[in-house]
Amino acid sequence: MHAQSQKNSQSFILMDKIKQYYQSYAYQLSVISRFFAAIVGGYVFTSVFTALLSLILPLKKSDAVLLSISLTIFVYSCVFIWVFAVKSLKTIWITILLTSSACGLSIALLKGWL
Amino acid sequence: MKESFFRSMTWMHTWVGLLVCWLLYLIFFAGTISFFRDEVTLWNQPALHNAQAPQERISLQRQQIIAGVDYLKTAAPESNRWGIYLPQERESQLIYAYEKPRPEGKRFGGWQEHYINPKTGESLQQPRETKGGNFFYRLHFDLHYIDVRTARWIVCFASLFMLVALISGVVIHKRIFKDMFSFRKNKGSRSWLDSHNVSSVLALPFHIMITYTGLITLIFMLFPYPAMTAYEDGIRGLFNDVTPTNVRTKSSDEPAPLTAVESVLDQVYTNWPNADLTQFAIKDPNKASATITVRASTGTHVRDQTPTLLFNGVDGSLIAKSVDEFSSTEVFYDSLTALHTGRLANPLLRWLYFLCGVAGCVMIATGCIMWAKRIRERMKKDQRPSFGLKLVEGLNLATLMGLPLATSVFFLANRLLPINMIERADKEILAFFVTWLAVALFALFKRAKQQWILLAWVNSIACISIPIVNALTTNGNIISYLLNGQWALFSFDLVCLISAVLFIVQVKKLRTHRQASVSNVRPSRVAKNKLREQSA
Numbered sequence: 001m002h003a004q005s006q007k008n009s010q011s012f013i014l015m016d017k018i019k020q021y022y023q024s025y026a027y028q029l030s031v032i033s034r035f036f037a038a039i040v041g042g043y044v045f046t047s048v049f050t051a052l053l054s055l056i057l058p059l060k061k062s063d064a065v066l067l068s069i070s071l072t073i074f075v076y077s078c079v080f081i082w083v084f085a086v087k088s089l090k091t092i093w094i095t096i097l098l099t100s101s102a103c104g105l106s107i108a109l110l111k112g113w114l
Numbered sequence: 115m116k117e118s119f120f121r122s123m124t125w126m127h128t129w130v131g132l133l134v135c136w137l138l139y140l141i142f143f144a145g146t147i148s149f150f151r152d153e154v155t156l157w158n159q160p161a162l163h164n165a166q167a168p169q170e171r172i173s174l175q176r177q178q179i180i181a182g183v184d185y186l187k188t189a190a191p192e193s194n195r196w197g198i199y200l201p202q203e204r205e206s207q208l209i210y211a212y213e214k215p216r217p218e219g220k221r222f223g224g225w226q227e228h229y230i231n232p233k234t235g236e237s238l239q240q241p242r243e244t245k246g247g248n249f250f251y252r253l254h255f256d257l258h259y260i261d262v263r264t265a266r267w268i269v270c271f272a273s274l275f276m277l278v279a280l281i282s283g284v285v286i287h288k289r290i291f292k293d294m295f296s297f298r299k300n301k302g303s304r305s306w307l308d309s310h311n312v313s314s315v316l317a318l319p320f321h322i323m324i325t326y327t328g329l330i331t332l333i334f335m336l337f338p339y340p341a342m343t344a345y346e347d348g349i350r351g352l353f354n355d356v357t358p359t360n361v362r363t364k365s366s367d368e369p370a371p372l373t374a375v376e377s378v379l380d381q382v383y384t385n386w387p388n389a390d391l392t393q394f395a396i397k398d399p400n401k402a403s404a405t406i407t408v409r410a411s412t413g414t415h416v417r418d419q420t421p422t423l424l425f426n427g428v429d430g431s432l433i434a435k436s437v438d439e440f441s442s443t444e445v446f447y448d449s450l451t452a453l454h455t456g457r458l459a460n461p462l463l464r465w466l467y468f469l470c471g472v473a474g475c476v477m478i479a480t481g482c483i484m485w486a487k488r489i490r491e492r493m494k495k496d497q498r499p500s501f502g503l504k505l506v507e508g509l510n511l512a513t514l515m516g517l518p519l520a521t522s523v524f525f526l527a528n529r530l531l532p533i534n535m536i537e538r539a540d541k542e543i544l545a546f547f548v549t550w551l552a553v554a555l556f557a558l559f560k561r562a563k564q565q566w567i568l569l570a571w572v573n574s575i576a577c578i579s580i581p582i583v584n585a586l587t588t589n590g591n592i593i594s595y596l597l598n599g600q601w602a603l604f605s606f607d608l609v610c611l612i613s614a615v616l617f618i619v620q621v622k623k624l625r626t627h628r629q630a631s632v633s634n635v636r637p638s639r640v641a642k643n644k645l646r647e648q649s650a
Contacts (some may be wrong), residue, residue, distance in 0.1 A: 031129075039271075047339045053338035062355045063342055063443035068340040070447050073277065073329045080278045084126040085119050107343060 033089060041096040042079040046072055048103040055110050119288060127282040128485065132506070134272040135482040136513040141269060142252040142478060143517055145324075146471030148247065149456055149464055152204040155246030158528045160240040160588040163603060165231045167206035172390050174232065175200050176379055179394045181235070182210045183375045185228070191400055194365075197225070198394040201232040202411065206603075208232045243538040244528055249546075263335070269334065270329060270336050277325045283314060303487040310480040310481040320470035321477070327454035330447075356444065359434045360423040361408070363407065367594045368402040373430035381432060382408050382423060392420070396427060404428055414460060418452040461601075482510050504561075508554075513560045515569040516553030518613070522576035523549040525610075529587045567624050574617035581607040 022029070050068040057064035079096075086092050108114050124534035147154060156162060168174060182198035190196070190212035201211040208230040216223040231237040245252075250260070257265040298304050314321065329336065334349050338452050345351030382389065395410040404427025408419045422436040440448060452458055456467045486506045493499065499507075527545035531538060553569065584607065585591030592611075 047337060050337060051339040051343040054344045059443060060441065062352060063441050065344045065352055066341045066356070066447040067443045069333050069337060069448060070330060070443075072333060072337045072340075073274075073326055076274065077281060079279050080274070081123075081126075081281060084122050084282075111343070 001018040028074065030089065034083060034092075037089065037092050038080045041093070042076050042083065045079055045096050045103075046076040046102045048100050048107065049075060052103045052110075055107060099104050123282045123285045127279055127286055130275045130282070131279040131481050132485050134275045135478050136509050137272045138276050139475060139482070139513055140257075140476045140517060141254060141272065142474045143521075144250045144472060145328075145522070146468060146475060147250040148254050148256060149459075149467045149471060150564075150606075151247035151251050152202075153247070153606060154250065155244075155248060156205070156602055157606045158244040158246035158525070159241035159588075160321070161241040162207050162229065163588070163590055163600065165207045165229075165238055166233065166600075167201045167203065168233045169298060171201055171203075175391050176383075178208055178232070179379060179391075180232075180375055182208075182394070183372075183396075185210050186212055186399070187372075189228070190226070194223075194398060196396040196399050200391050200393070202392060206232065207238065208579040242528075242533050243535075244542060245539045246528075249524070249543060255328075258547070263582070266332055266335055268324075270332050273325055273329050277322070277329070280314075280318075280322055280325060284318070287311070303484055303491055306480050306484040306487055310477060310484055313476040313480065315560070317473040317477075320467075321474055323453060324470075324474070327450045328451045331454055333585070339406070357419065357422075357436065359424045359436050361405075361424060361434055363397075363403050363405055365398050366403040369400060369403040370404065370428045372396070373428055377430045378406055378408075378425050381430075385423060385432075385435065386410055386421065391419075399427065402428060405433070412452075412457065414458050416449045416452045416458055418448050418455065418457075437629060450649075476517055479514050482506065482514070486510060501537055507561045508557045508632070511557040511565060511569065512550075512554040515566070515573060516550045516557070517575055518617075519553055519569070519573050520546045522549040522573070522610075525580050526576070529583045563624055567621055570617045570621045570624065574614040574621070577610045577614035577617060580610040 009080070010020050015082060050072045051067040051090045059067065176198060179198055183196070186193075186196045186198075189210075193212040193214075194216065195213040199205075199211065201208050206370060209223045210228045210230065212225050214223040227240075229241065230236070231238050255266060255269050256262050257268070284519040298308055334341070338349055341352040342348040343354070382391070390411040390413065391408060392411050393407070395407045395409075396404060397407070398404045406425040406427050408423045408425070410422075412418070412420055417440075419436065421438075423432065424434040425431065426433055437444075456464065459467055474633075486503060489503050489506075490499075524542055524546040527542045531541055531545075535541060556565070556569075581592050590598075590600070590603065592607040595601075595607065
């Protein structure tokens with residue numbers, strides 16, 4: 001029993017250390033994850049969103065693609081700025097993942113992959 | 115992110131801008147020069163200086179093509195590709211070119227060019243080997259020494275940051291109209307902020323347009339997904355759909371006589387009466403798979419896709435023709451690219467493009483300087499500068515002063531290197547990068563105001579020496595250009611002289627500022643900065 005508590009306290013110390021470490025770098029980490037969300041998350045969302053757009057726009061095939069391609073950068077920069085404007089990182093990730101998968105799902109349904 | 119939308123945008127503007135500002139400076143600098151790509155290339159080839167396009171340029175084209183095919187038939191009957199490049203307003207020489215024999219395992223052997231004076235029809239002296247304006251054009255989006263695809267991804271990444279910084283810059287700018295007219299001189303980082311604002315706001319539509327459309331030019335690499343979802347074979351499918359002349363033919367070795375050029379030209383001129391042709395290219399001449407591509411200039415239309423006709427090279431029949439009438443979406447997409455490249459610009463508009471590009475360079479440069487200045491001002495007397503600050507200051511000096519100097523050296527090398535040197539074009543580029551590296555190493559050791567003054571002097575001397583060396587090593591000089599109306603060359607020399615003057619002005623500014631700077635920092639300002647730092 002004594003040994004177990006020692007083991008416990010050791011893991012506590014380890015947890016504490018990680019926590020301390022995390023807290024001292026919390027700001028840097030949150031900045032990095034935000035940039036990650038903006039760059040990668042924004043890229044993923046833009047890709048699926050404009051891909052879906054190219055399928056559903058009521059235009060000739062080539063026109064639909066060209067229009068959605070022209071709009072990609074606009075969408076991407078809007079998402080990028082939105083990521084930095086919203087306070088909670090959790091909200092950002094949930095929104096991006098939900099909307100992206102919704103778009104992806106619709107593409108899959110439209111193309112008959114499912 | 116921060117407490118308010120405004121604050122988080124300010125924070126983002128600073129960091130997004132600072133992360134990529136040096137790369138952006140390079141991209142803007144090279145891009146600004148590229149607006150005058152043809153003129154810069156011409157300056158770099160003194161042998162072509164006296165070839166001027168004749169008055170009746172367009173009506174001579176038919177004859178020039180026929181003469182060109184005759185020349186190529188005797189000069190290179192075995193070659194895989196022939197090309198005839200007709201004189202244009204900005205490139206006045208006529209070029210007959212053929213592909214050199216392909217080395218083992220390569221897909222292209224490089225062009226052998228033969229230059230003709232369009233006025234007399236006589237051969238011109240072969241110009242010195244140089245990349246000229248094309249070097250800056252490539253540097254603008256391919257960088258150098260690294261893989262082209264990687265480079266383009268890096269450039270795209272930086273451009274995206276630029277666009278985001280521009281938008282957030284507008285958001286955080288509360289007094290956008292008032293700041294257009296405010297400039298507070300000799301006030302430390304305040305003045306830098308003001309010049310940052312003025313250069314950004316005055317040319318803001320241009321900045322947003324050029325960044326957005328720049329990303330559009332590389333969009334098929336950045337976002338191929340819409341095309342990939344809509345078409346079975348992805349981007350190729352889209353291109354085949356949009357450009358009907360994008361027909362691939364298999365090469366065959368079977369010999370077959372080339373069709374009569376006259377009959378092809380008759381068809382060209384019935385399709386396009388009064389066309390201003392730019393290019394007449396023949397693939398696989400004297401073979402069964404021969405095709406002839408004829409391109410015409412888009413002139414001053416906001417259109418990027420060149421009008422093209424594709425003929426069968428054996429029986430002379432028309433295979434495909436580019437679309438004359440675009441749909442509204444195609445017009446929208448195509449005009450974005452056309453706006454970026456600025457091929458449509460007449461001389462006045464081209465200069466406006468150039469000036470806006472310069473404003474962009476100023477905006478980026480003042481942005482990087484301002485960050486370092488602010489941190490310096492907030493520092494306490496005995497505080498040592500952090501590594502980050504030193505890094506930023508070093509990169510500022512190396513990039514802002516090194517790039518113009520490297521450019522001057524590039525042009526000097528063009529005139530001073532022996533004309534028949536092996537791989538001459540690469541040596542010029544090497545001179546460019548060696549100079550830049552030297553400045554960077556210099557900045558590694560010292561980057562105080564003294565070094566800025568020194569490099570500004572070196573830069574102004576280098577700029578002055580370009581027209582002087584040009585006058586000494588070629589037949590023309592800035593005065594003869596003015597008298598003969600060779601405006602491209604005259605403007606080139608003039609811009610060098612103007613930049614030299616600007617660098618001297620900079621030296622003067624730096625000197626006076628050094629004396630005034632001690633008394634300039636008001637105590638209230640310092641206190642305010644401290645407060646801001648704590649709340650940040």
